[in-house]
Amino acid sequence: MIKLIKCEYLKTRRRYILPVTLGITAMYLALLFYGEYSDDALRQGWWALLYQLPLLNTMFMPILCIVVASRLCGLEHKGATFKQLFTLTSKGSLFTAKLIYGLGIITVPILIQFAAIYIAGCYLGFGGVYPLNLYLIYLLSTLLTTYAIYVFQHCMSMLFKNQAVSFFVGIGGEFTGLFSMFLPQIPCLRKILIWGYYGDMQFVGNNWDRETRINDFYLMDINYAAFFIITTVAVLMYLIGKKLFTDKEV
């Protein structure tokens, strides 16, 4: 498996996958921190971010997954390399090695984002104590949901030669997930789609006073069941995708 993961690195030389990923992360962070901060905003900075991040993740992370999966898998379809690779190693190992490599790349921007939030929060002078426990729960929810979306994109990109299929299905999922965040009256929408889980696992709510125009953030119940569900869904998608890929004839 280590050899195959090394090969994934060798294959992606000059494909600029990591720089593209970092570019998308830079846009994400610029959008997150852009703006003027009032004293009230700075006072509640740590909580405000925990409230805003799931929405931004729903917008950016699926795109990141589409780009990385498509660039990693597209090169195999383009060069008709599966028929050669299948004579050198098992289809299942190839599927898993490429998935692990992709998940590794996807983890980098999430960790950068996590670190950047702390550094920027300290630099901007966010009030109160940095709620490390809550941010760790947020990190876990982001990783799990992004991994699940990545597994889905990986399966699509490995199974379909035309990468436009995985792109449009992924974008469709992302928009539906985004849509579900503005429809709290239909909570099932968030639960049935993997793209809705950033919102489903959100644990900071917001009260906005129309007259004083002041936001107040509060801690909601943490939906631990969602953590379990999204992990199970990711594992199931991996097993189904691997089975379909293994049964594929070239």
Place this chain on the structure above:
Amino acid sequence: MKEVIHTYKLTKQYKKKTVVNELDMIVREESIYGFLGPNGAGKSTTLKILLGLVKPTSGEADILGKKLNSQNRLSILKNIGSLIESPSYYGHLTARENLQIIQTILDLPKKNIDAVLKTVRLDKQEGKKVSEYSLGMKQRLGLASALINMPKLLILDEPTNGLDPSGIQEIRELIRSLPKEYGMTVIVSSHLLSEIDQMVDDVGIIANGRMMYQGRLNKLHMLDEGKSLEEIFLDLTGKEASL
């Protein structure tokens, strides 16, 4: 002589269409076996079955003394090199970088890369991206990929595709030298009957998935001494079949 490949009633059906029909194929060790047939006759499917890329609907194949199945497929394939239909490559990488991927998977020494690049005469082009290669150069890279592990059995599907006359001659000489120099057995499929005529020891002619003739090439010529290989081929496969 020892048999490297022996298939027993190998059959492959896609839905209701039988592509390979009860094929019995015998390839002798250290021989060059020419696999001939019109378009859609089942040549590539047969070769893919031998490589475990396609599962047969029925029948069995003994390869290098072992019955091919999903458990031992990879251990058998360690001794087989292949080039099926068109060469596989990563266009954004150089020839050396492409071969490095196979070398890493198969745990081969790095010197094998230099050796095969020299063998297929790509050693002076190794710094160039493969996307900038001509079709013939890509075909040579495909051959280098097949040869990198110095296999006991080499399966080549249309290896001279896209090559110019001197390239064809060069590849022919290379293929001819492999049994003598490295003790390899080579199966080569081609539409170019004159090429097969100059290259192979044994020949198998397939049409509509069935083996129409199998045996020594010189015996095939003796079937009808007044006819060329092309005429004999057309007689065997039916004149309606295209080349």
